[in-house]
Amino acid sequence: MAPTAGKTITCKAAVAWEAGKPLSLEDVEVAPPKAGEVRVKVEYTGLCHTDTYTLSGSDPEGAFPSILGHEGAGYVESVGEGVTHVKEGDSVILLYTAECKECKFCKSGKTNLCQRVRATQGQGVMPDGTKRFTCKGKELNHFMGTSCFSQYTVVSQFSLVAVNQEAKQDRTCLLGCGVTTGYGAATHTANVEEGSTVAVFGIGCVGLAVIDGAVANKAGRIIAIDVNPEKKAWAEKFGATDFVQADKVDDIVKHLVEMTDGGLDYTFDCTGNVKVMRSALEACHKGWGVSTVIGVAAAGQEIATRPFQLVTGRKWQGSAFGGVKGRTELPGLVEKYLKGQFKVDEYITHSQDLENINKGLEEMKKGGCIRCVIKM
Numbered sequence: 001m002a003p004t005a006g007k008t009i010t011c012k013a014a015v016a017w018e019a020g021k022p023l024s025l026e027d028v029e030v031a032p033p034k035a036g037e038v039r040v041k042v043e044y045t046g047l048c049h050t051d052t053y054t055l056s057g058s059d060p061e062g063a064f065p066s067i068l069g070h071e072g073a074g075y076v077e078s079v080g081e082g083v084t085h086v087k088e089g090d091s092v093i094l095l096y097t098a099e100c101k102e103c104k105f106c107k108s109g110k111t112n113l114c115q116r117v118r119a120t121q122g123q124g125v126m127p128d129g130t131k132r133f134t135c136k137g138k139e140l141n142h143f144m145g146t147s148c149f150s151q152y153t154v155v156s157q158f159s160l161v162a163v164n165q166e167a168k169q170d171r172t173c174l175l176g177c178g179v180t181t182g183y184g185a186a187t188h189t190a191n192v193e194e195g196s197t198v199a200v201f202g203i204g205c206v207g208l209a210v211i212d213g214a215v216a217n218k219a220g221r222i223i224a225i226d227v228n229p230e231k232k233a234w235a236e237k238f239g240a241t242d243f244v245q246a247d248k249v250d251d252i253v254k255h256l257v258e259m260t261d262g263g264l265d266y267t268f269d270c271t272g273n274v275k276v277m278r279s280a281l282e283a284c285h286k287g288w289g290v291s292t293v294i295g296v297a298a299a300g301q302e303i304a305t306r307p308f309q310l311v312t313g314r315k316w317q318g319s320a321f322g323g324v325k326g327r328t329e330l331p332g333l334v335e336k337y338l339k340g341q342f343k344v345d346e347y348i349t350h351s352q353d354l355e356n357i358n359k360g361l362e363e364m365k366k367g368g369c370i371r372c373v374i375k376m
């Protein structure tokens with residue numbers, strides 16, 4: 001048993017004291033896990049645009065002060081009473097989309113959106129309604145059930161999965177969000193057909209992972225769309241066949257429909273911009289085109305289109321965590337990665353130590369940054 005088991009651990013964490021302010025490196029106290037919980041020593045955390053979205057204050061579920069971060073990997077330090085499926089020393093990926101395997105949602109076979117811990121997760125607390133972090137005498141909120149911007153975190157036993165120890169955690173952390181989300185949206189949610197036409201709007205980590213998933217499913221043509229011309233080379237490296245710079249064409253929908261003899265079989269929004277979501281739907285082929293929304297839009301933003309677009313056979317759907325069930329499927333994805341059948345290393349353009357996390361968040365705003373991994 002770890003010498004720290006059952007005791008409070010004091011460690012470093014990047015604390016979000018309030019919306020719109022840089023994170024602050026602090027000493028935080030992390031309480032031991034209660035029944036059904038696990039304490040994890042977080043080794044690496046990827047920075048995702050959803051962290052910056054919540055930090056900006058646009059997230060209706062954003063609660064401050066809090067410890068953000070949700071793309072983490074590390075080792076199990078200790079487990080609470082009744083935890084059986086992970087043990088001390090396991091190499092784990094944290095799951096913001098939990099999987100309990102028992103709730104109505106898990107048992108439905110229709111969705112990966114386990115609801116066992118989702119309500120308390122959105123309130124910034126553990127499933128029993130309490131918190132495990134304190135700093136300067138104040139309790140800190142949890143975030144997305146994971147809070148990976150801390151050297152130690154406590155999560156529900158349903159919010160992590162043990163994977164092959166051989167896989168390096170500075171890579172597997174990306175499977176905790178961006179890579180799995182995009183790859184799964186193409187291979188699970190949309191299940192792109194062999195030979196089909198695909199358009200991906202927004203060529204960040206998520207968009208590139210959609211391209212990788214479309215390639216895996218043998219799409220015939222993959223059109224990448226971004227406002228940054230530097231994304232052309234990135235998209236081609238991942239297997240896109242065409243690139244369109246959105247702001248250089250008068251009407252992106254008309255342009256794509258002309259390029260594809262009537263529209264796309266599959267489109268994906270990876271921008272979080274509701275106008276782009278509309279274009280992605282309307283660029284779909286009449287009668288069968290399917291558009292998948294992945295991007296997260298701020299509170300108050302709404303999508304719109306003429307219902308006629310749907311009446312005439314286009315379908316609009318969404319995807320969270322790529323439709324992937326974390327505990328069931330991530331070990332297999334890690335094996336695929338280890339066999340070289342699935343890209344992960346290719347997304348990492350930047351890395352920083354925890355003390356320079358704000359520098360990492362600044363770097364993310366530049367087009368050259370696909371993913372920045374924080375060494376905790």
Ligand SMILES: NC(=O)C1=CN([C@@H]2O[C@H](COP(=O)(O)OP(=O)(O)OC[C@H]3O[C@@H](n4cnc5c(N)ncnc54)[C@H](OP(=O)(O)O)[C@@H]3O)[C@@H](O)[C@H]2O)C=CC1
Pocket residue numbers: 048049050053177178181201202203204205206207225226227228231246270271272273276293294295296297319320321322365366367370
């Ligand atoms: N549903 C889910 O489960 C998940 C959703 N997300 C969400 O997915 C989105 C993408 O995440 P991520 O890849 O990390 O983000 P990035 O910011 O790295 O990628 C978005 C890309 O879209 C480009 N873009 C912006 N405006 C347009 C436009 N009008 N037309 C075409 N491209 C445009 C951006 O360019 P520029 O940089 O120049 O602005 C950028 O290259 C975010 O909204 C994120 O919150 C993330 C993970 C999981």
Ligand SMILES: N[C@@H](CCC(=O)N[C@@H](CSC=O)C(=O)NCC(=O)O)C(=O)O
Pocket residue numbers: 048050051059060061062097113118177296297298299320321
């Ligand atoms: N709290 C946010 C929720 C935004 C959102 O849609 N999150 C995605 C994951 S984004 C990861 O980087 C998601 O999986 N949603 C499903 C869920 O159950 O949260 C808001 O309210 O805007």
Ligand SMILES: [Zn+2]
Pocket residue numbers: 048049050051070071177178
């Ligand atoms: Zn994310």
Ligand SMILES: [Zn+2]
Pocket residue numbers: 098099100101102103104105106107113114115116
């Ligand atoms: Zn469940």
